[in-house]
Amino acid sequence: MAKILIGKYEGTIYPEDGGFTGALSLGFGPDGKRKRLKRKGKSRAEVKDKLSDAVADLELGVKPDHNYRVEDAVNDFLAAFAESGRSKKTNEAYRSLADHQLIPMIGRVRLRELTADHVEAWLVKRSPHLTSTSLRIVHGLLRRSIRRAARHDKVGRNVADLVDTPEGKAGRTSQSLSPEQAKALVEEAAKPTHRLGVYVILAIASGLRTEELRKLRWGDVDLKSATVYVLRADRHREETKTPLSRRGLGLADMAVDALSAHRKRQAAERLSVGELYQDHDLVFCREDGSPYNDDSVRRQFRKIAAAAGVGDHWTPRELRHTFVSLLSDHGVPTQKISDLVGHKNTKITETVYRHQLKPEIRDGAEHMNDIFKTKNEKSA
Numbered sequence: 001m002a003k004i005l006i007g008k009y010e011g012t013i014y015p016e017d018g019g020f021t022g023a024l025s026l027g028f029g030p031d032g033k034r035k036r037l038k039r040k041g042k043s044r045a046e047v048k049d050k051l052s053d054a055v056a057d058l059e060l061g062v063k064p065d066h067n068y069r070v071e072d073a074v075n076d077f078l079a080a081f082a083e084s085g086r087s088k089k090t091n092e093a094y095r096s097l098a099d100h101q102l103i104p105m106i107g108r109v110r111l112r113e114l115t116a117d118h119v120e121a122w123l124v125k126r127s128p129h130l131t132s133t134s135l136r137i138v139h140g141l142l143r144r145s146i147r148r149a150a151r152h153d154k155v156g157r158n159v160a161d162l163v164d165t166p167e168g169k170a171g172r173t174s175q176s177l178s179p180e181q182a183k184a185l186v187e188e189a190a191k192p193t194h195r196l197g198v199y200v201i202l203a204i205a206s207g208l209r210t211e212e213l214r215k216l217r218w219g220d221v222d223l224k225s226a227t228v229y230v231l232r233a234d235r236h237r238e239e240t241k242t243p244l245s246r247r248g249l250g251l252a253d254m255a256v257d258a259l260s261a262h263r264k265r266q267a268a269e270r271l272s273v274g275e276l277y278q279d280h281d282l283v284f285c286r287e288d289g290s291p292y293n294d295d296s297v298r299r300q301f302r303k304i305a306a307a308a309g310v311g312d313h314w315t316p317r318e319l320r321h322t323f324v325s326l327l328s329d330h331g332v333p334t335q336k337i338s339d340l341v342g343h344k345n346t347k348i349t350e351t352v353y354r355h356q357l358k359p360e361i362r363d364g365a366e367h368m369n370d371i372f373k374t375k376n377e378k379s380a
Contacts (some may be wrong), residue, residue, distance in 0.1 A: 009054045013044050022047040068154050070114055071107030074098050077145035097138045101126055111155050112293040116162040123166050139165045149352040174318055176325035181310045186306035196300045198258040199284050205255040205368045206325035207341045210316040223260055225250040251367030331366055340364040
């Protein structure tokens, strides 16, 4: 029976059941009984390491739970995150990453046994399948889950902090429709068979973000003055991307015509549905007035794009890119384009905006009217 000293605690390691058992004396409890800390292992060295880890946890105030796994830590974090009032969309994104990219790979590892090598190997294995942005998010999800577990005395240190996030696969580069493709798409979208055709027309004609279009209300649209006001977006608490994203934009004639027809159609649907109609004052909604989510918009948009002969690989956000591209091709100065899309400077991807709700910006409407004039109109 070998005597050992770990920190300030004395103990012994002795053979038992084909392996070894180590026991440290922690003194006496309030009831006068001796308190002992035991660990088992296949060798003396293994037992001593386990006892050393246990003493370190003891001194840090960690309350060991040997059955608490990475999966438990992630689920506990997500449950607390959902109750914190964060957006439903963010909750769903985190849940999806956890269920598909994290838990199946390292979820069954006991949290106390998780190492930086585990984390690094997992991230490297996922890097060919996820973009760099997604990798940073899912790595951050693990870090925050372990941090919360440490705050609740489940583990002593956060090994996920010791690992750098690797580069992931290249993300899909956003594209823009050519002038010919845009005209074909607008022509197809104008057909009454497409419920969200006016959504496509307004997106191309105004450059509004798809998240702004989904929350657009009739109270934000003035058809008489051909103006649309951006006051909210399909984001947390309906806030626009930044406060300076609140702006007013002039509407091209084709957008005014499409919205006018769409409003009449919606009024007829409301009468047909009757008391079951959900009145949210939304410009773009289902037949019963309920809102569309981004997946529904994406599916319907791709059907319109396919019918127009431009392919079904496009995404709604690329209508905004098309707006910028069309104006650029039409000779509109870069600074003016930045103004129209609400950018602070000439970098289209910039997320800091400078224009407030007023003054209204009407130049985009004038250029769109010119771009979409027919040959006969131009020759008249």
